[in-house]
Amino acid sequence: MLELDQLVKEFTGFRAVNGCSFTVREGTITGLIGPNGAGKTTLFNLIAGALKPTSGSIRFNGQDVTGLASDELFHKGLVRTFQIPHEFHRLSVLENLMMVPPKQQGESLFSNWFAWGAVQRGEKVVARKAWDTLAFLELTHVAHLPAGHLSGGQKKLLELGRTMMTDAKLVLLDEPAAGVNRTLLRQLEEKILILNREHGYTFILIEHDMDMIFKLCHPVICMAEGSVLVEGSFHEVRNDRRVLEAYLGETTGDAA
Amino acid sequence: KADVKIGLLGGVSGAISAMAPSMLEASNLAIKQVNEQGGILDGETLEGVIGDSACNPQGGTDAATKAVNIEGVSVLVGPHCSGAVLAASGSVSIPAGITMITPSGTSPEITGLEDNDTVFRTVSSDDYQGRALARTLKDAGYEKVAVAYVNNDYGSGLANAFKAEFETLGGEIAGFAAHEADKASYRSNLAELADGGADTLVLFDYGDGTGLTILRQALENGFFEKFVGADGMKSEALIEELGPENLTNFVTSAPVGEKSDALDAFNKAFQADGGDPDAIFVTTSYDAAFLAALAIEKAGGDKAGIAAALREVSNGEGETILPGEWAKAKKLIAAGTAIDYKGAAGDQNFDAAGDVPGIYALFKVNGDQFETMTEMK
């Protein structure tokens, strides 16, 4: 479904992503791990169109999407979350969700002026969906708070919530667990699995939480210094010496 | 008794704020004389209501509307700037049928207004002055000049008229450029103008504004030898800031009353009142206000009849009335005798468009004052 071919991203004098190639099959949850600064987020930015690759190509559902802007990719069914939450801080939490669905009729000036009824009906549908999502994320009590006032973890939840508001084909999750309470995280894992199994979402998941990777991901890809180090099942990757050294660290490795 | 009011719409704030105060004083002098000499109509007091036209259309219409509607003035004297005159007459005074006399709106555009004969001016169009200045200079032997003018209706009106006339007479314009006001440096503009090889700079600008800056920079850097200005440049500030010793080669035209009894009468009265009779546009301001009073008296207070009355009291036929002669005029009007006002700034006989031909003189600097050199034709 997604094919990366020799992707390179160079910042002034520094290669953050350096010849990265892999394929993501439809219906999987691919785990992406790797040391800090390995280039995972940068890779996401390339896939999601927030950055343009220096070289290499990206194919999504058989189409070449290299260099497309992120809004176009969104409409092709590719949604991402941000590692550092990018909420709309002055919109209420509810509105943060309600703004997500694409092609809302009320986004056209013309409909607002001449088809108010249809706009209203559309709003009702979107609002219901947003409330359901909030309920699931345990954010109902802050629904009307400006999103900027949420706690760090709540913002991460909101990030995740946004991906639930559309019919995405491929969802890129950048460290959804960081800062999220573990009890809630276990529930999120369930939800992700449901989305994956029942709704056919494909995920790529960046995480440092091994429990989560273990529970959800197959295959797991470990990146280091901008390129793929190892790819395989969780256990293969987990027990790879290079991964232990570069990423997991000796202590954790021993404990496992 | 109820007051009779006339609106004095000055450019108190805005581009000509430095000139406005003495112009308003001159108008007020006329009003004061009326009141001292028996008042207007049935001994009522004439009151001048000041409004700020701010030298822009928004301010002009606002001030005019207030004067006409809230104060209920019979005549508007002003506004002072042409843009304000156009807007205020178009949206207020013409529809309301109120007569407007501007003492300083010099744009040629005012001539062509469809005004039902209600818009007049006691100052001549820039066209006249520009042409007169061209003729005078040509007579005085200037052959090749460069022209710099401030890019507004005043500057461009003068400059274009001057250029047309000067070239018709066979003179050469060796540089012709507009400039925006209020820049810090004009040296490159001057260098560019001087490139044409003229030794004279004709400068249409304001002497207490950018004109001063340009003249200073020209003098300091030795651009041009002789300088000519128009009425805007006849400003005390120039002498004060540059020093008379540096202005020996500077002449400027300005409207004057023809050397006349009328002018003398005004000068004396204005001086006694603490005013400076040589300040710019004071004679026209005085005439506008005095004419307004005469017209009100003549029309018996009927606002709709004022425009016609204005023509009657100034059409050149009848017993002469000089500035300050209110009591006499009042008596004659009461008796039904025709009168003709001869103003400080000239005879003030309006043509069909409500304009007057101007009378100008060329001034030079002597000591710390301007002094008349020659009359201009």
Added chain:
Amino acid sequence: MSALLSMNEVSGGYGDTQILKAVSIEVAPDEIVVIVGPNGAGKSTAMKAVFGLLNVRSGNIVFDGDDITSWAPNKIVQRGICYVPQVDNIFRDMTIHENLEMGAFLKSGDLSAAFDRVYELFPDLKDRPRTLAGSLSGGQRQMVAMGRALMLDPKLLLLDEPTAGLSPKYMDQIFQICRDVRETGVSIMLVEQHAKQALAFADRGYVLAAGQNRHEGTGEQLLADREVAEMFLGG
């Protein structure tokens, strides 16, 4: 044992909203205290309260014998508390080196010892001291932020989720660093979502929920508590 820091029944919030409801937390000298709790419980808010960034409506905060309630932050820093916020905790447009330098703003004299210490803890930073901090990866930023706070040799270090986004290797390292730092006589109060790991090495822990104290005890006690584990530690 007299506490180094004690928050006594502190209530307060942002503007009119009340977030903290009579929260009490104590940190003894040379102690590592962990605060855990669900998202939005008020953990970060409690830290801000210590640092004078909150409207404290009632209760007081005593540090080392001084009542520091509502002191200006720069005075609190001077007094010996350093704080690493959860988000926005670096100077993006300054280099790594300058970030650290700003950490030691209140310190005069030779800084090289302090620099050496920080670079030793985070060798990743040592390699490119002139890199703008804003271009670092999420984990690298966290290191810069910690490093900045450590520059001043504080008596008490407040860390808001220092391990969020760090690789397992660094997470262990950070915990190790916390222990090392404690050895040098610095007390630490930290908020963690990696609660199990954190409680395992901390001296004591508090569980906050909905702006109130729920549980407290030593790390082992809390880890052993079934209810705590279920409700807050992810089973």
Added chain:
Amino acid sequence: MDFMELLNFYLMPGIVLGCIYALGAIGVTLIFSILRYAHLAHGDLATLGAFLALAIVSGFGVSPLAALPVAMIGTAVIAVFIDKAFYNHLRERPKIVTVMASLGIALMIRAVIQVVWGVDSESYVRGIVRPENYWGLRIRDREIYTIAFMIAVVVALQLFLGRSKWGKAMRAMSDNPDLALLSGIDNRKVIILTWLIAGGLCASAGVFLGLNTELKSMMGWHMLLPMFAATILGGVGRVDGAVLGGLIVGVAEELSVLVLPSEYKTATAFVILLLMLLVRPTGLLRGKVL
């Protein structure tokens, strides 16, 4: 046109003017980057400085250069006061609110000047000063002073910002005010320091403008846009950028009459600015991409 003419009548005036713009633009850039808003009262603050110097010149009969430091200090103090009284409590608000406030301050300062000193043109020294001729280069003392002062200021300021602790604190605060606070930097002091520097420089821009031309109540306002153009041109937050930008704007304005009708001279600054924004929005010297 020979080179000397180009130098004397186009470049020199442009450079002097550029120095004046630069002095103002440095303040604009500091405020822009540290306090994060466009300070629209900057021009009128410069006017105020110029008139303060005039008051000293005419009151004590000293030379304008002697009055300069006093005027700078006076204006700096006034700037701090304005900040305390009017901008300080808007700090938490969206920056546009402060921008609006500064516009109001501009009106207020101008009104004070117009009431106290009137609307007529004034000058420090009456009469005219003809330039000295140094091997064909025609230049006046006051122009030399202007250029020398600007250079001295820039060198001093660069050293201060780059080397001193407070200079770094200013940068830190421009970067992340909350974190600066947590690092023990007293934001209020940084703000005061910023205003002292910006206000003083602003006054010097006014005084030198007055010295080289006349003093008018609107002089600073007309300088505002070129100063902003210079700021952005050079790169926001860069002192050296502000200087470079100022010089470019000044020289370009003077040179523009060679290629454009002279009534478009005022537009030169903007045209350069727009081109700059199109090609390289961070400014010539990479400033902050705000």
Added chain:
Amino acid sequence: MELIGLLNYALFMAIFIGIYALLSLGLNIQWGGAGLFNAGIAGFFAVGAYTSAILTSPAADGRLGGYEMPFYVGWAGAMLAAALIAWPIGKICLRFRSDYLAIATIGIAEIIRLVIKSEEALTNSARGISSIERPFGDLPYVSSQAAFLGIVLFLVIAAYFLVQRQFNAPWGRMMRAIRDNELAARAMGKNIEYRRLEAFIFGSALMGLSGAVFAAFNRSITPEAIDPMVATFLVWIMLILGGSGNNKGAILGAVIVWVIWSVSEIATDQLPHEYAVKAKYVRLFLIGLMLQLVLRFRPEGLLPERTTGVTRPEDEKSQ
């Protein structure tokens, strides 16, 4: 007489307020809606005024014009011209951050002003264009004013209605989202360039319309009318004071500022003129001070924007 006069003046004020309300609504779309800092309002105002002037005025020597079209054609043309001018400007400038956009638009407005002042063949340069057609201009004074006010009121209400709809619809929510966080909005599939351009053009068209109404009301337009002080900054003060993001606020701001502006002048005009001159400056000072006080005590404006948007009761129930 007195009463009629006051009524007349009230009509006049209402017309002016209407003209400024159009400007301030236009700005509200741009700033309040999309966060675009347009500091070149005067430019679009001017384009509208001159376009309608050229289309509706009688022929004159040496300049474009003389089409003598009916006023509504002129006004529609004004909107179109302002929109057309806004399009390339928006294309180029909307990429910039708000302060930069402000400075860029100031520059563009200044260039427009210089062109208008200097290009005689197009705009009759500094003399301006007079004898512009004014709807109902042939009626007697009072009825003509009243009829004109009717037109202006209609335009303001229509504009208010349209803009209000926009703001309350998903469009408004989307724009606020874009304002808050561009990167995220883009990642959520919103085409930011297009949306901003849409807001910029629509707002500019309203400003152009306002210019056309102004020119028609005065029957003339001269370059002084597009002084940024009156045509740009005053509008900003209106919007900020009234409450940006709130359309009622935009209109209320226009009302208050213009009333205070005018009434304070009536007061100072009562002074003897030697004081009156100084009083003008004092008045400017007081207006500046008033702005400070408002910003201090109502920094969000008199009617603040509802930051958390609309949630209808049925939404609450549905949870």
